[in-house]
Amino acid sequence: MWRLFILTIVCSTIATSENSRISTRDWDILIFTQSWPNTVCLQWKEKYENHTCLVPIRKNEWTIHGIWPTIYGTHKPGYCNTTWKFDESKISPIEDELNKYWPNIQNGSSETSLWEHEWEKHGTCAASLPQLDGEMKYFKQGLAWAKKYSLTDMLSSSGINPSDGKYTVQDLVDAIKSSTNKNPAVECMTDKETGEEYLLEIRICFDKKLELIDCDGIEPLQQGLLTNCAPSKEVFYPSNVPPVHKKPPLSDNIIREGNAKKQKISYLDTLLRIITFLQWLTL
Missing domain, CATH: 1.20.5 (Single alpha-helices involved in coiled-coils or other helix-helix interfaces)
Structure with a gap:
């Protein structure tokens, strides 16, 4: 009996040590990233001609990419605890919701590969916060934010909807800011053959208390905007997966x-x- 008790204490101590390898002092901000599925699909299909995409259950809705603890001006940290492997059984009660809000669009990879990647690269770093110190907490927080901060609704309320038309980056930023009162970051994918830019991701940011804050500092400004898009160009917000242009x-x-x-x-x-x-x- 005593041996079992001592073994339990030792195992618990080891687990606590493993799960505490990184502290909140090792990063500054949480970036919550949502992706536009049609552009994600285009990106996937551009890599190889035989790639196909899985249509999300929630059509014409943004999907979750991940929650990323980040040091200002970097893409770090990542893989904070390489022994803390993804365990699908930990999130089985919310898997149906994850398939709706946090799906893997890349057909040909496993259904759980996106969740596995996000947990092992980013979740193990976010776990330094008590609110996110496990798979269930990490993924449930992403679901909660996706529902509370629906990009589809925010953009639509400013008259920005998926179409064959284009919008300026400033239009996109203003639409999100009018709903959140915080500065977002906008990411584009550039078609290498045509030079056209497609809306890929929008990022909103949170502090360590999980309160919404400006994303200022997560990347360099371009004409006062947090974006990798060319601010002077208009951006497609495609209603369908754009055609792949190859030479x-x-x-x-x-x-x-x-x-x-x-x-x-x-x-x-x-x-x-x-x-x-x-x-x-x-x-």
Whole structure:
């Protein structure tokens, strides 16, 4: 009996030590990131031609990417406790909700791969807060924030809706700020072939008391805006997954012309070498 009691105390002490490797002093702010599924899908499909996407259960609604404890001006910390692995059983009671609000859109990867990544990279750092010191608390907080701070509703209330039209980054920032009274950050994806920019993510920020604050300081300002988008350009908020633009494959004629040019250059190069050699012999 005593042996069991002592073993329990030792295991508890080890677990507490493992789960306390990082303190709240090691980061400054919590970034709550939500993604626009249509652009996430485009990003996924651009990587490989055979990639497909899973349609979210909640159509035309933003989805959760994650809660990220962050040091101002960096993308750190991450993977704060590599021994604290994701355990799906810990969140099984809320899995249906997670599939609605926090789905993995990338078809071909496991259903839980996004949750696993977010917990192991970010959740283990957020766990230095008592309010987030476990998988259930971490994921439930994301669900609570997604419901309270619906980006679909915030943007729509300012007349910004998914469409084939474009909006300025300032329009997007103003729409979120009018609902939260705090500065958000706006992230875009740029189509490498067309140069067009698509709305990818919007981030709102919280302090260690889980109170909403400005996101100022999480990244450099561009024309007074927290964004990686080009402030001077308008941004697509696509109602459907945009088409993937890739450079067309070279035609057979172009390939043959290219090979012929290479052969011609090779022939001229050989001829020049012969002439140079003959000149050297006559010296």
